[in-house]
Amino acid sequence: MPSSILSVCYLIGSVTFIVGLKMLSHPETARRGNWLAAAGMVISILGTLFLYRHDGEHLHNYGWIAGGLVIGSVVGTMAARQVKMTAMPQMVSLFNGMGGLCAMLIAVIEFNRLLPEDASVTFAQVLESRQLSLYVLAILAGLVIGGVSFAGSVIAFGKLDGKISDRNFAGQQVVNMAVITAIAALSVYLICGDPRQPALIFYTVTFLSLFYGVLFVIPIGGADMPVVISLLNSFTGVATAFGGFLYDNQVMLTGGILVGSAGTILTIMMCKAMNRSIRNVLLGSFSATASGG
Protein backbone atom coordinates (compact mmCIF):
# COMPACT_ATOMS: atom_id res chain seq x y z
CA MET A 1 0.00 0.00 0.00
CA PRO A 2 2.63 2.63 0.90
CA SER A 3 4.58 1.93 -2.29
CA SER A 4 1.51 2.41 -4.47
CA ILE A 5 0.81 5.74 -2.76
CA LEU A 6 4.45 6.65 -3.42
CA SER A 7 4.01 5.84 -7.12
CA VAL A 8 1.05 8.21 -7.22
CA CYS A 9 3.17 10.89 -5.53
CA TYR A 10 5.82 10.47 -8.22
CA LEU A 11 3.15 10.56 -10.92
CA ILE A 12 1.81 13.85 -9.51
CA GLY A 13 5.40 15.16 -9.34
CA SER A 14 6.10 14.32 -12.98
CA VAL A 15 2.87 15.93 -14.19
CA THR A 16 3.43 19.14 -12.20
CA PHE A 17 6.95 19.40 -13.67
CA ILE A 18 5.60 19.17 -17.22
CA VAL A 19 2.68 21.55 -16.62
CA GLY A 20 4.90 23.88 -14.60
CA LEU A 21 7.47 24.08 -17.37
CA LYS A 22 4.70 24.77 -19.87
CA MET A 23 3.27 27.55 -17.69
CA LEU A 24 6.75 29.00 -17.19
CA SER A 25 7.00 29.65 -20.91
CA HIS A 26 4.02 32.07 -20.88
CA PRO A 27 4.36 35.48 -19.21
CA GLU A 28 0.91 35.45 -17.54
CA THR A 29 1.19 32.01 -15.99
CA ALA A 30 4.93 31.83 -15.35
CA ARG A 31 4.86 32.57 -11.65
CA ARG A 32 2.08 30.11 -10.88
CA GLY A 33 3.89 27.51 -12.99
CA ASN A 34 6.98 27.88 -10.84
CA TRP A 35 5.02 27.27 -7.64
CA LEU A 36 3.13 24.37 -9.20
CA ALA A 37 6.43 22.63 -9.97
CA ALA A 38 7.62 23.44 -6.43
CA ALA A 39 4.47 21.86 -4.98
CA GLY A 40 5.11 18.73 -7.04
CA MET A 41 8.65 18.65 -5.73
CA VAL A 42 7.47 18.87 -2.10
CA ILE A 43 4.99 16.01 -2.67
CA SER A 44 7.73 13.85 -4.22
CA ILE A 45 10.18 14.57 -1.39
CA LEU A 46 7.67 13.98 1.41
CA GLY A 47 6.50 10.80 -0.32
CA THR A 48 10.06 9.49 -0.50
CA LEU A 49 10.74 10.38 3.13
CA PHE A 50 7.75 8.57 4.57
CA LEU A 51 6.69 5.92 2.06
CA TYR A 52 9.89 4.66 0.45
CA ARG A 53 10.61 0.96 1.02
CA HIS A 54 13.50 -1.11 -0.22
CA ASP A 55 13.09 -4.85 0.28
CA GLY A 56 10.40 -3.98 2.82
CA GLU A 57 12.75 -1.80 4.82
CA HIS A 58 12.19 1.82 5.82
CA LEU A 59 14.78 4.47 5.29
CA HIS A 60 16.83 5.20 8.37
CA ASN A 61 19.16 8.00 9.48
CA TYR A 62 16.17 10.35 9.61
CA GLY A 63 18.07 12.75 11.84
CA TRP A 64 20.81 13.25 9.27
CA ILE A 65 18.31 13.61 6.43
CA ALA A 66 16.17 16.11 8.32
CA GLY A 67 19.27 18.07 9.34
CA GLY A 68 20.45 18.26 5.73
CA LEU A 69 17.03 19.33 4.50
CA VAL A 70 16.72 22.05 7.13
CA ILE A 71 20.24 23.43 6.59
CA GLY A 72 19.80 23.37 2.80
CA SER A 73 16.40 25.09 2.98
CA VAL A 74 17.51 27.84 5.34
CA VAL A 75 20.76 28.61 3.50
CA GLY A 76 19.07 28.31 0.08
CA THR A 77 16.22 30.65 0.99
CA MET A 78 18.52 33.22 2.56
CA ALA A 79 20.97 33.16 -0.34
CA ALA A 80 18.19 33.42 -2.92
CA ARG A 81 16.39 36.22 -1.04
CA GLN A 82 19.42 38.35 -0.35
CA VAL A 83 21.20 38.19 -3.69
CA LYS A 84 21.08 41.40 -5.72
CA MET A 85 18.92 41.36 -8.84
CA THR A 86 21.98 41.93 -11.01
CA ALA A 87 23.68 38.89 -9.49
CA MET A 88 20.83 36.50 -10.35
CA PRO A 89 22.53 34.63 -13.24
CA GLN A 90 25.53 33.60 -11.16
CA MET A 91 23.21 32.48 -8.37
CA VAL A 92 21.37 30.20 -10.82
CA SER A 93 24.75 28.87 -11.94
CA LEU A 94 25.77 28.16 -8.36
CA PHE A 95 22.52 26.31 -7.58
CA ASN A 96 22.94 24.33 -10.78
CA GLY A 97 26.43 23.38 -9.67
CA MET A 98 25.00 22.16 -6.35
CA GLY A 99 22.70 19.81 -8.29
CA GLY A 100 25.72 18.51 -10.22
CA LEU A 101 27.66 17.99 -6.99
CA CYS A 102 24.71 16.10 -5.55
CA ALA A 103 24.65 13.75 -8.56
CA MET A 104 28.40 13.26 -8.23
CA LEU A 105 28.27 12.42 -4.50
CA ILE A 106 25.46 9.91 -5.08
CA ALA A 107 27.64 8.20 -7.70
CA VAL A 108 30.61 8.06 -5.29
CA ILE A 109 28.54 6.50 -2.48
CA GLU A 110 26.87 3.98 -4.79
CA PHE A 111 30.26 2.98 -6.20
CA ASN A 112 31.74 2.44 -2.76
CA ARG A 113 28.91 0.05 -1.95
CA LEU A 114 29.95 -2.12 -4.89
CA LEU A 115 33.59 -2.53 -3.89
CA PRO A 116 34.31 -6.06 -2.71
CA GLU A 117 35.00 -6.32 1.02
CA ASP A 118 36.73 -9.64 0.64
CA ALA A 119 40.21 -9.22 -0.89
CA SER A 120 40.04 -12.52 -2.74
CA VAL A 121 37.11 -11.34 -4.84
CA THR A 122 37.97 -9.03 -7.74
CA PHE A 123 35.83 -6.12 -8.88
CA ALA A 124 35.13 -7.85 -12.20
CA GLN A 125 33.79 -10.89 -10.34
CA VAL A 126 31.44 -8.71 -8.34
CA LEU A 127 30.08 -7.18 -11.54
CA GLU A 128 29.85 -10.57 -13.21
CA SER A 129 28.07 -12.34 -10.39
CA ARG A 130 25.45 -9.66 -9.91
CA GLN A 131 25.23 -8.51 -13.53
CA LEU A 132 26.00 -4.95 -12.57
CA SER A 133 27.82 -3.69 -15.67
CA LEU A 134 24.96 -1.42 -16.74
CA TYR A 135 24.52 -0.25 -13.18
CA VAL A 136 28.19 0.82 -13.07
CA LEU A 137 27.74 2.50 -16.45
CA ALA A 138 24.88 4.57 -15.02
CA ILE A 139 26.98 5.41 -11.93
CA LEU A 140 29.88 6.54 -14.11
CA ALA A 141 27.61 8.58 -16.40
CA GLY A 142 26.08 10.35 -13.39
CA LEU A 143 29.55 10.91 -11.95
CA VAL A 144 31.10 12.36 -15.12
CA ILE A 145 28.16 14.54 -16.18
CA GLY A 146 27.54 15.71 -12.63
CA GLY A 147 31.23 16.45 -12.12
CA VAL A 148 31.54 18.46 -15.34
CA SER A 149 28.38 20.37 -14.46
CA PHE A 150 29.57 21.10 -10.92
CA ALA A 151 33.06 22.32 -11.84
CA GLY A 152 31.80 24.20 -14.90
CA SER A 153 29.05 25.94 -12.95
CA VAL A 154 31.44 27.05 -10.23
CA ILE A 155 33.78 28.52 -12.87
CA ALA A 156 30.80 30.20 -14.59
CA PHE A 157 29.77 31.62 -11.22
CA GLY A 158 33.29 32.96 -10.67
CA LYS A 159 33.38 34.55 -14.11
CA LEU A 160 30.03 36.31 -13.77
CA ASP A 161 31.04 37.47 -10.33
CA GLY A 162 34.24 38.91 -11.81
CA LYS A 163 36.51 36.65 -9.76
CA ILE A 164 37.84 34.58 -12.65
CA SER A 165 38.95 36.00 -15.99
CA ASP A 166 38.91 34.31 -19.40
CA ARG A 167 41.95 32.20 -20.07
CA ASN A 168 43.15 30.64 -23.29
CA PHE A 169 46.21 28.64 -24.02
CA ALA A 170 47.47 27.12 -27.24
CA GLY A 171 46.23 23.63 -27.96
CA GLN A 172 43.26 23.88 -25.61
CA GLN A 173 41.01 21.84 -27.91
CA VAL A 174 43.63 19.10 -28.03
CA VAL A 175 43.86 18.95 -24.24
CA ASN A 176 40.05 18.85 -23.96
CA MET A 177 39.84 15.95 -26.39
CA ALA A 178 42.63 14.13 -24.56
CA VAL A 179 40.81 14.47 -21.23
CA ILE A 180 37.52 13.23 -22.72
CA THR A 181 39.29 10.27 -24.32
CA ALA A 182 40.98 9.41 -21.03
CA ILE A 183 37.63 9.53 -19.19
CA ALA A 184 36.02 7.23 -21.78
CA ALA A 185 38.96 4.82 -21.86
CA LEU A 186 39.19 4.51 -18.05
CA SER A 187 35.41 3.99 -17.82
CA VAL A 188 35.54 1.18 -20.35
CA TYR A 189 38.50 -0.37 -18.52
CA LEU A 190 36.64 -0.20 -15.22
CA ILE A 191 33.62 -2.03 -16.59
CA CYS A 192 35.11 -4.42 -19.14
CA GLY A 193 38.68 -4.90 -17.95
CA ASP A 194 39.70 -6.48 -14.67
CA PRO A 195 41.26 -3.56 -12.79
CA ARG A 196 43.37 -4.39 -9.71
CA GLN A 197 42.47 -1.11 -8.08
CA PRO A 198 38.96 -0.13 -9.19
CA ALA A 199 38.73 2.65 -6.60
CA LEU A 200 41.87 4.35 -7.92
CA ILE A 201 40.48 4.33 -11.48
CA PHE A 202 37.11 5.57 -10.27
CA TYR A 203 38.63 8.54 -8.43
CA THR A 204 40.87 9.34 -11.41
CA VAL A 205 37.71 9.55 -13.53
CA THR A 206 36.16 11.78 -10.87
CA PHE A 207 39.15 14.11 -10.91
CA LEU A 208 39.30 14.20 -14.72
CA SER A 209 35.58 15.08 -14.91
CA LEU A 210 36.07 18.03 -12.58
CA PHE A 211 39.15 19.05 -14.54
CA TYR A 212 37.21 18.86 -17.80
CA GLY A 213 34.43 21.03 -16.36
CA VAL A 214 37.03 23.72 -15.62
CA LEU A 215 38.66 23.39 -19.05
CA PHE A 216 35.28 23.51 -20.75
CA VAL A 217 34.14 26.82 -19.27
CA ILE A 218 37.37 28.74 -18.65
CA PRO A 219 38.01 29.95 -22.25
CA ILE A 220 34.41 31.04 -22.90
CA GLY A 221 33.76 34.78 -22.87
CA GLY A 222 31.76 36.36 -20.05
CA ALA A 223 29.01 37.58 -22.41
CA ASP A 224 28.29 34.02 -23.49
CA MET A 225 27.97 32.77 -19.90
CA PRO A 226 24.13 32.58 -19.82
CA VAL A 227 24.24 30.18 -22.77
CA VAL A 228 26.87 28.04 -21.05
CA ILE A 229 24.89 27.99 -17.79
CA SER A 230 21.84 26.85 -19.71
CA LEU A 231 23.89 24.08 -21.30
CA LEU A 232 25.33 22.96 -17.93
CA ASN A 233 21.77 23.07 -16.61
CA SER A 234 20.69 20.50 -19.18
CA PHE A 235 23.79 18.44 -18.28
CA THR A 236 22.65 18.24 -14.67
CA GLY A 237 19.23 17.21 -15.97
CA VAL A 238 20.80 14.26 -17.77
CA ALA A 239 22.84 13.36 -14.66
CA THR A 240 19.57 13.37 -12.68
CA ALA A 241 18.02 11.03 -15.23
CA PHE A 242 20.89 8.57 -14.74
CA GLY A 243 20.19 8.77 -11.02
CA GLY A 244 16.60 7.89 -11.83
CA PHE A 245 17.86 4.87 -13.75
CA LEU A 246 19.97 3.78 -10.74
CA TYR A 247 17.04 3.81 -8.35
CA ASP A 248 14.39 2.90 -10.91
CA ASN A 249 12.73 6.15 -9.89
CA GLN A 250 10.22 7.56 -12.36
CA VAL A 251 10.06 11.14 -11.14
CA MET A 252 13.85 11.52 -11.31
CA LEU A 253 13.87 9.97 -14.76
CA THR A 254 11.10 12.14 -16.24
CA GLY A 255 12.22 15.30 -14.44
CA GLY A 256 15.84 14.81 -15.51
CA ILE A 257 15.12 13.99 -19.16
CA LEU A 258 12.59 16.82 -19.36
CA VAL A 259 15.15 19.37 -18.14
CA GLY A 260 17.82 17.76 -20.33
CA SER A 261 15.86 18.15 -23.55
CA ALA A 262 14.11 21.44 -22.70
CA GLY A 263 17.46 22.83 -21.52
CA THR A 264 19.19 21.89 -24.76
CA ILE A 265 16.47 23.54 -26.88
CA LEU A 266 16.53 26.57 -24.57
CA THR A 267 20.31 26.81 -25.03
CA ILE A 268 19.90 26.85 -28.81
CA MET A 269 17.12 29.47 -28.58
CA MET A 270 19.27 31.68 -26.35
CA CYS A 271 22.09 31.47 -28.88
CA LYS A 272 19.70 32.49 -31.66
CA ALA A 273 18.39 35.41 -29.61
CA MET A 274 21.99 36.61 -29.23
CA ASN A 275 22.76 36.02 -32.91
CA ARG A 276 25.39 33.43 -32.09
CA SER A 277 25.63 29.82 -33.07
CA ILE A 278 26.23 27.18 -30.42
CA ARG A 279 29.43 26.14 -32.22
CA ASN A 280 30.63 29.71 -32.02
CA VAL A 281 30.05 29.89 -28.31
CA LEU A 282 31.70 26.59 -27.46
CA LEU A 283 34.57 26.49 -29.93
CA GLY A 284 34.89 30.13 -30.90
CA SER A 285 36.93 31.19 -27.89
CA PHE A 286 39.79 32.01 -30.25
CA SER A 287 37.72 34.34 -32.45
CA ALA A 288 36.12 35.90 -29.39
CA THR A 289 39.49 36.96 -28.00
CA ALA A 290 40.59 38.12 -31.47
CA SER A 291 37.60 40.43 -31.86
CA GLY A 292 37.83 41.54 -28.27
CA GLY A 293 41.26 42.96 -28.87
Place this chain on the structure above:
Amino acid sequence: MEAILSFIHTNLQMFYIVILSIFLGIEVISRVPAVLHTPLMSGANAIHGVIIIGAIIVMGEADSGNYTALFLGFIAVIVGTLNVVGGFVVTDRMLEMFKSSKKK
Protein backbone atom coordinates in the same frame (compact mmCIF):
# COMPACT_ATOMS: atom_id res chain seq x y z
CA MET B 1 23.59 -8.46 -29.68
CA GLU B 2 21.22 -10.71 -27.81
CA ALA B 3 22.16 -9.05 -24.55
CA ILE B 4 21.30 -5.62 -25.95
CA LEU B 5 17.96 -6.83 -27.30
CA SER B 6 17.00 -8.48 -24.04
CA PHE B 7 18.04 -5.34 -22.15
CA ILE B 8 15.77 -3.24 -24.35
CA HIS B 9 12.98 -5.76 -23.90
CA THR B 10 13.16 -5.86 -20.11
CA ASN B 11 13.40 -2.07 -19.85
CA LEU B 12 10.92 -1.25 -22.59
CA GLN B 13 8.84 0.95 -20.31
CA MET B 14 11.86 3.04 -19.42
CA PHE B 15 12.79 3.53 -23.06
CA TYR B 16 9.28 4.79 -23.80
CA ILE B 17 9.46 7.21 -20.88
CA VAL B 18 12.85 8.55 -21.98
CA ILE B 19 11.93 9.00 -25.64
CA LEU B 20 8.54 10.59 -24.96
CA SER B 21 10.06 12.88 -22.30
CA ILE B 22 12.67 14.12 -24.76
CA PHE B 23 9.98 15.12 -27.26
CA LEU B 24 7.83 16.57 -24.50
CA GLY B 25 10.69 18.74 -23.26
CA ILE B 26 11.26 20.10 -26.75
CA GLU B 27 7.56 20.73 -27.41
CA VAL B 28 6.74 22.27 -24.04
CA ILE B 29 9.06 25.23 -24.45
CA SER B 30 9.10 25.55 -28.23
CA ARG B 31 7.55 29.03 -28.36
CA VAL B 32 8.91 31.01 -25.46
CA PRO B 33 9.49 34.78 -25.68
CA ALA B 34 13.12 35.87 -25.26
CA VAL B 35 12.38 37.78 -22.03
CA LEU B 36 11.43 34.51 -20.36
CA HIS B 37 14.63 32.67 -21.31
CA THR B 38 16.42 33.31 -18.03
CA PRO B 39 13.47 32.57 -15.69
CA LEU B 40 12.72 29.41 -17.67
CA MET B 41 16.34 28.30 -17.34
CA SER B 42 16.15 28.98 -13.63
CA GLY B 43 12.87 27.08 -13.31
CA ALA B 44 14.31 24.09 -15.16
CA ASN B 45 17.33 24.33 -12.86
CA ALA B 46 15.04 23.97 -9.84
CA ILE B 47 13.25 20.99 -11.42
CA HIS B 48 16.41 18.94 -11.91
CA GLY B 49 16.90 19.44 -8.19
CA VAL B 50 14.67 16.34 -8.00
CA ILE B 51 18.08 14.60 -7.69
CA ILE B 52 17.51 15.30 -3.98
CA ILE B 53 15.30 12.19 -3.93
CA GLY B 54 18.35 10.12 -4.91
CA ALA B 55 20.32 11.78 -2.11
CA ILE B 56 17.59 11.01 0.43
CA ILE B 57 17.47 7.36 -0.65
CA VAL B 58 21.26 6.93 -0.56
CA MET B 59 21.38 8.58 2.85
CA GLY B 60 18.49 6.55 4.21
CA GLU B 61 20.03 3.27 3.12
CA ALA B 62 23.53 3.95 4.44
CA ASP B 63 24.73 1.86 7.39
CA SER B 64 24.72 3.93 10.54
CA GLY B 65 28.35 2.86 11.14
CA ASN B 66 29.65 3.87 7.71
CA TYR B 67 30.77 7.41 8.42
CA THR B 68 32.14 8.12 4.93
CA ALA B 69 28.79 7.31 3.34
CA LEU B 70 26.91 9.22 6.05
CA PHE B 71 29.08 12.29 5.63
CA LEU B 72 28.96 12.31 1.82
CA GLY B 73 25.22 11.61 1.88
CA PHE B 74 24.66 14.43 4.33
CA ILE B 75 26.52 16.85 2.02
CA ALA B 76 24.52 15.50 -0.94
CA VAL B 77 21.22 16.16 0.87
CA ILE B 78 22.33 19.71 1.76
CA VAL B 79 23.47 20.67 -1.75
CA GLY B 80 20.43 18.97 -3.32
CA THR B 81 18.11 20.97 -1.07
CA LEU B 82 20.04 24.14 -1.95
CA ASN B 83 19.41 23.38 -5.62
CA VAL B 84 15.66 22.87 -5.10
CA VAL B 85 14.86 25.64 -2.62
CA GLY B 86 17.28 28.20 -4.05
CA GLY B 87 16.17 27.41 -7.58
CA PHE B 88 12.46 27.95 -6.95
CA VAL B 89 12.95 31.08 -4.82
CA VAL B 90 15.33 32.70 -7.33
CA THR B 91 12.91 31.94 -10.18
CA ASP B 92 10.06 33.51 -8.24
CA ARG B 93 12.09 36.65 -7.59
CA MET B 94 12.97 36.97 -11.26
CA LEU B 95 9.33 36.62 -12.30
CA GLU B 96 8.25 39.10 -9.64
CA MET B 97 10.63 41.66 -11.10
CA PHE B 98 9.39 40.84 -14.58
CA LYS B 99 5.78 41.47 -13.56
CA SER B 100 6.34 44.79 -11.80
CA SER B 101 8.48 46.20 -14.59
CA LYS B 102 5.75 45.30 -17.06
CA LYS B 103 3.09 47.22 -15.10
CA LYS B 104 5.07 50.41 -15.23
